[in-house]
Amino acid sequence: MSRIAFAVPAVLVVAAASAVAQTPVQRSAFHNYRVVTVADSLQNPWSMTFLPGGDMLITERPGRLRIVRKGKLLPNPVEGVPAVRGGGQGGLLDVVPHPAFATNRLIYFSFAKASADTLQGTTAVARARFENDRLTDVQEIFEAKVWSTGRGHHGSRLAFDRNGFLFITLGDRQVAPSGNLEAHPAQDLSNHFGKIIRLHDDGRVPADNPFVNREGALPEIWSYGHRNVQGLAIHPETGDVWATEHGPQGGDELNLIQPGKNYGWPVVGFGVNYRTGAAIHSGTHKEGMEQPVNVWVPSIATSGLLFYTGTKFPGWRNSLFVGGMQGEVLARLTLDGRRVMNEEKLVQRMGRIRDVRQGPDGFIYLAIDNREGKKTPILRLEAVK
Numbered sequence: 001m002s003r004i005a006f007a008v009p010a011v012l013v014v015a016a017a018s019a020v021a022q023t024p025v026q027r028s029a030f031h032n033y034r035v036v037t038v039a040d041s042l043q044n045p046w047s048m049t050f051l052p053g054g055d056m057l058i059t060e061r062p063g064r065l066r067i068v069r070k071g072k073l074l075p076n077p078v079e080g081v082p083a084v085r086g087g088g089q090g091g092l093l094d095v096v097p098h099p100a101f102a103t104n105r106l107i108y109f110s111f112a113k114a115s116a117d118t119l120q121g122t123t124a125v126a127r128a129r130f131e132n133d134r135l136t137d138v139q140e141i142f143e144a145k146v147w148s149t150g151r152g153h154h155g156s157r158l159a160f161d162r163n164g165f166l167f168i169t170l171g172d173r174q175v176a177p178s179g180n181l182e183a184h185p186a187q188d189l190s191n192h193f194g195k196i197i198r199l200h201d202d203g204r205v206p207a208d209n210p211f212v213n214r215e216g217a218l219p220e221i222w223s224y225g226h227r228n229v230q231g232l233a234i235h236p237e238t239g240d241v242w243a244t245e246h247g248p249q250g251g252d253e254l255n256l257i258q259p260g261k262n263y264g265w266p267v268v269g270f271g272v273n274y275r276t277g278a279a280i281h282s283g284t285h286k287e288g289m290e291q292p293v294n295v296w297v298p299s300i301a302t303s304g305l306l307f308y309t310g311t312k313f314p315g316w317r318n319s320l321f322v323g324g325m326q327g328e329v330l331a332r333l334t335l336d337g338r339r340v341m342n343e344e345k346l347v348q349r350m351g352r353i354r355d356v357r358q359g360p361d362g363f364i365y366l367a368i369d370n371r372e373g374k375k376t377p378i379l380r381l382e383a384v385k
Contacts, residue, residue, distance in 0.1 A: 025384050028332075029344055030315025032384040038365065039073040041375040042066065045367040047094045048357045048378065051130070052102050056359075058367070058378065059109065061091035067133060068378070080128065080135030085114040085121040088151025094158045098127070098201060105129045106201075108166065110156040113143065120147045123154045123170055123192075127201075141203030144192040145218070148173040153246075157232035157305075162239050165206060167222065167257075168197040169229035169243065177248075177266030177280050186225055186265050189217035194265055196229065196243065196257055198222040210260030225263040225289065231305030231322060240338070244302035244322055247271035248280055252299045253292035254322070256338055264289035270297055294340045300327030304355040310362030312383045323353035325369060330356065351376060 023034045044061035051057065056068040063084040064077040084091045090112030098106035106127050113124040125142040128135040153171030160166055172186045172194035181187075186194025189211060197220045198209055211217035231244030241257040251271030255263055268289050269281045285291065296302065304323030308316050322331040328349050334342040347353070351368035359365050364381040 026346070028346055031313050033313075033346075033381045034384055035347060035350060035379050035381055038071070038378040038380050039066075039068045040377045041073070042367075042378065043373055043375060044091070044369055045354060045376065045378060046092065046369070047355050048365055048367055049095050049097055049107075050357070050360050051097060054360070056365075056378075057095055057107070057130075059092045059095050061093070062086050062373075063092045063111075065092065065095065065109070065135070074133075078130075078134060080138060081109075082111070082126065082138060082140075083114070085112040085118075085151070090121055090151045090154055093123075093154060093156035096158045096160065099160050099164055105131050107135075108141075108158055110154075110158055110168065112151070112154055115147065120149050121151065122147045123156055125158065125166075125168055125203075142168060142197065142199060142220075144168075144170050144197075146170055146173050146192045148175075150174050153228040155226075155229050157230055157243075159232045159234055159241070160201075161234050161241065164201060166199045166201055167232060167241060168199065169226070169232055170195050170197060171228035172226070172265065181267045181282060184266050186227070187262070187267065189214070189221060189224060192218065192221070194224060194226040194228075195221050196223045196226060196241075198259075222259055223257050223261050223263060225265050225267070227265040227269075230303040233305040233307050233320070236307050236309050237318075242305065242307075242320070244305050246301060247296075247299055249274045249277070250297040250299050252296040252302045254294035254302075254320075254333070254340070255290065255292050258290075261290050262288060263292075270295050271299070293338060294333065294343075296327075298327075300324030300329055300331065301352075304353060304357075304367070306356045306358055306364070308358055308364065310358055310364075312362035313364070313381075321356050321364065323356045323366065325352035325354060328352055330366065347379075347381065350379065 047059045058066045067074045093110045095109045107130045108127045123144040126140045128138040152174040155169035155171035157169040205219045212219045229243045229245040248271035268286045306321040320333040329345045330347040332344045354369035355367035357365045366379040368376040
């Protein structure tokens with residue numbers, strides 16, 4: 001997994017002790033578990049990450065970066081976060097540490113960025129040093145060519161692979177799928193709409209990216225034909241890149257992301273028009289376009305993706321966990337190589353799951369979101385014998 005797992009901080013275990021007795025036991029095929037609250041009163045938490053020493057960083061979509069330390073949410077946001085274009089689905093989004101964070105103190109974050117006249121927005125990625133509870137040396141390393149007046153479908157998941165390359169997901173910014181579907185911006189390699197990007201950690205384009213030498217194509221593109229990828233994870237053993245993306249009315253997808261491949265949006269897919277129920281796509285299959293590994297119909301509004309590698313839930317090792325917002329569910333997928341063999345639904349009806357992460361303590365953490373911006377918690381799944 002791209003989120004780095006560090007030595008187990010005792011504070012994470014101690015912090016939950018008082019809450020355990022108050023929560024009911026939930027049962028699953030392999031493990032009984034409790035869901036406990038780690039932190040509360042967050043506004044639209046979008047992402048979580050863990051740092052050496054036990055600190056957890058949490059992004060709040062309105063533009064705040066928060067710290068949970070020794071089991072408590074610190075009252076003051078982190079200083080130094082740049083201004084974001086909030087509203088709709090935009091704001092401060094993903095956050096990940098550099099693989100060598102312990103020595104360079106670098107974190108990376110994605111955010112909705114406003115144009116100079118504030119009328120349009122795009123998705124940008126910056127890195128900064130995190131020291132003394134503030135950000136310094138903030139440097140924007142990527143600005144997507146997805147400018148739009150709209151405030152939706154930013155994508156914005158980040159992940160480092162085991163070779164140190166940074167992957168960035170970018171949504172289609174809700175450009176309508178109508179008319180000539182193959183002329184949709186997600187199918188056009190001259191922009192970043194509906195693309196996954198691969199960069200060096202300083203923003204440079206790797207020389208072996210698939211479109212580096214193609215005329216008219218942006219060289220940072222790794223894959224295309226995506227709608228809105230909000231789950232991204234690196235397989236801990238194979239190094240494969242996996243992603244989940246939102247379909248329209250139905251048709252959420254789990255995809256194995258391969259260089260240079262076209263994932264079909266909006267030409268092929270399994271969803272329909274939100275308002276009318278009419279077909280959007282020309283079909284579900286087309287030569288030269290990749291098929292998803294798994295599809296959710298009806299949609300669960302996938303967000304957050306995790307390959308579990310911990311020891312607290314041995315029966316879940318190597319399972320793929322998918323957060324669901326519309327479905328308010330945590331889906332656990334059992335894989336056989338690159339095939340989904342089984343799906344189990346966990347943590348049902350406890351809120352919209354925006355992010356899923358494994359903590360250094362081996363437990364599973366969930367960020368709960370609310371459409372109206374009401375305050376919500378960070379939850380943790382703890383094994384019960």
